[in-house]
Amino acid sequence: MSVPAAQFVNITQTFGDVVAVDDISLDIEQGKLTTLLGPSGCGKTTSLRMLAGFSKPTAGQILIEGEDCTRLPPEKRGLGMVFQQYALFPHMTVRDNVGYGLKLRKVPAAERRKRADEALELVGLTAHADKRPRQMSGGQQQRVALARAIAIRPQLLLLDEPLSALDARLRVEMRAELRRIQAETGLCVVLVTHDQDEALELSDQMVVMRAGRIEQAGTPQAVFSAPASRFVAEFLGYENFLTLADGRRAAVRPEQLRVGAAGDPDAAGDLLLDGTVTDVAYRGVDLLVTSEVTDPAGQAVRLVADVRGAGPGAFVPGQAVRLAIAPEHLIVLAA
Amino acid sequence: MTSLIVAVVATFLGLALGVPAALALARSNLKAKAAIQNVFLSPLIVPELVLGAALYQQLAIPLRLQNYLPVLILGHTILMLPYAVRVTGASLANLDAQAEEAARMLGASPVRAFFDVTLPMLRPGIFSAALLSFITSFNNLPLSLLLTKGSTTLPIEMLDYVAQGIDPMIAAMSTVILAATVVIAFIAERTVGFAQIFGGINK
Numbered sequence: 001m002s003v004p005a006a007q008f009v010n011i012t013q014t015f016g017d018v019v020a021v022d023d024i025s026l027d028i029e030q031g032k033l034t035t036l037l038g039p040s041g042c043g044k045t046t047s048l049r050m051l052a053g054f055s056k057p058t059a060g061q062i063l064i065e066g067e068d069c070t071r072l073p074p075e076k077r078g079l080g081m082v083f084q085q086y087a088l089f090p091h092m093t094v095r096d097n098v099g100y101g102l103k104l105r106k107v108p109a110a111e112r113r114k115r116a117d118e119a120l121e122l123v124g125l126t127a128h129a130d131k132r133p134r135q136m137s138g139g140q141q142q143r144v145a146l147a148r149a150i151a152i153r154p155q156l157l158l159l160d161e162p163l164s165a166l167d168a169r170l171r172v173e174m175r176a177e178l179r180r181i182q183a184e185t186g187l188c189v190v191l192v193t194h195d196q197d198e199a200l201e202l203s204d205q206m207v208v209m210r211a212g213r214i215e216q217a218g219t220p221q222a223v224f225s226a227p228a229s230r231f232v233a234e235f236l237g238y239e240n241f242l243t244l245a246d247g248r249r250a251a252v253r254p255e256q257l258r259v260g261a262a263g264d265p266d267a268a269g270d271l272l273l274d275g276t277v278t279d280v281a282y283r284g285v286d287l288l289v290t291s292e293v294t295d296p297a298g299q300a301v302r303l304v305a306d307v308r309g310a311g312p313g314a315f316v317p318g319q320a321v322r323l324a325i326a327p328e329h330l331i332v333l334a335a
Numbered sequence: 336m337t338s339l340i341v342a343v344v345a346t347f348l349g350l351a352l353g354v355p356a357a358l359a360l361a362r363s364n365l366k367a368k369a370a371i372q373n374v375f376l377s378p379l380i381v382p383e384l385v386l387g388a389a390l391y392q393q394l395a396i397p398l399r400l401q402n403y404l405p406v407l408i409l410g411h412t413i414l415m416l417p418y419a420v421r422v423t424g425a426s427l428a429n430l431d432a433q434a435e436e437a438a439r440m441l442g443a444s445p446v447r448a449f450f451d452v453t454l455p456m457l458r459p460g461i462f463s464a465a466l467l468s469f470i471t472s473f474n475n476l477p478l479s480l481l482l483t484k485g486s487t488t489l490p491i492e493m494l495d496y497v498a499q500g501i502d503p504m505i506a507a508m509s510t511v512i513l514a515a516t517v518v519i520a521f522i523a524e525r526t527v528g529f530a531q532i533f534g535g536i537n538k
């Protein structure tokens with residue numbers, strides 16, 4: 001196996017009394033897209049900034065291509081970075097923005113222009129090369145930032161919540177764009193995000209962080225289908241938690257909870273829970289039905305079911321219901 | 336003419352001291368930050384006449400100066416500091432700090448990133464601070480009042496004229512100064528915008 005593009009080796013970062021990153025070790029694989037996912041304050045941005053060189057870890061080592069870069073300033077690392085707020089240079093044209101890294105590398109003007117235009121072509125902004133950043137929309141500015149980072153042909157591209165400043169529709173578009181660019185360039189990318197959909201869609205490797213530690217790491221499919229803890233499950237959209245007869249905790253996604261009339265017979269092996277509807281919310285494509293039921297451990301729990309295609313009158317509060325969960329949808333949590 | 340020299344030199348000195356001070360204040364996380372900032376802003380609070388009197392007593396007289404011009408310039412420079420610090424500080428606060436980091440990531444040393452990215456981004460702020468300082472200095476009366484031995488500024492000259500009697504020349508001078516101020520204000524508005532100059536209230 002080749003050397004990982006970057007490695008965190010027992011990295012700890014403290015700010016005063018606050019431990020932002022607590023002894024994490026992680027390999028970033030070549031040519032893959034690794035996502036650091038978690039809520040704000042989980043240490044994902046701090047980790048990225050240590051990889052970029054903007055902050056020095058309190059303990060541990062950062063390796064890039066197998067070499068110790070822990071003490072190297074950002075300008076000596078040769079990495080590309082895209083920031084949340086674009087961070088373009090307002091006094092330069094788009095082409096000069098993209099070419100700035102090459103100018104610093106003393107690439108001759110003609111070659112610089114060619115490579116800047118190539119990078120702009122990659123992000124579909126060839127026609128805007130002579131504009132100023134403020135003449136462009138947010139989505140376009142973020143693409144310029146991406147082109148600027150790619151133009152230096154970095155060993156590693158760091159993306160710090162690059163899509164969070166964009167509106168919802170543009171965000172989804174830009175995800176597809178990012179996937180295409182990564183596939184075309186074969187770049188190794190580290191993406192920091194708090195958006196689980198973004199992480200699931202884009203990652204080859206997904207690292208869920210919590211309070212400065214890595215809670216779980218793996219492919220999106222592996223993490224999604226078997227969240228290691230309640231925290232990870234909640235973060236990935238598992239809204240329902242219950243205790244099984246043997247005392248273990250389990251999670252169920254709303255769309256995998258089936259709601260039927262009380263006493264409904266169901267497929268063998270399903271876990272059946274009887275209770276009463278407490279709330280119904282109609283949302284067009286689906287109906288959110290909240291029910292209070294007794295779980296196998298005998299405790300009252302409130303579970304939300306997402307019923308696709310049901311009309312607003314399909315269930316009413318106070319109605320007695322039986323919830324059914326197929327065994328494969330009952331995710332038993334380790335913690 | 337004296338007015339012009341004083342205004343230009345004081346503006347220059349005010350910026351030379353005020354801009355680095357604003358930068359240092361914005362970047363440091365000293366505990367005394369607020370106190371230092373207040374020191375720089377204090378000339379706005381102290382009555383100018385008091386400042387003028389102090390300079391007169393403590394510098395002009397003990398040094399037995401024949402021409403008070405250096406003291407006059409010093410006084411105006413002190414008066415310019417709040418503008419330089421405040422206006423530059425305001426544009427620094429609006430500044431996208433990530434732009435400098437972006438330059439670092441692209442291979443720029445901290446010094447290079449400052450000159451290539453931060454300074455050009457601050458230019459409108461510094462420019463408006465200069466204009467504002469210049470006008471303030473050029474029109475200043477109370478501070479200059481006691482410090483004009485050997486070299487008189489325009490407002491003092493005009494005051495003398497008015498004291499001696501109404502003369503059409505005063506009206507003419509006033510018109511010229513007013514027109515010049517309007518032109519400068521117009522330039523400032525077109526290049527930077529007033530909202531930005533007066534503390535950057537709304538982008």
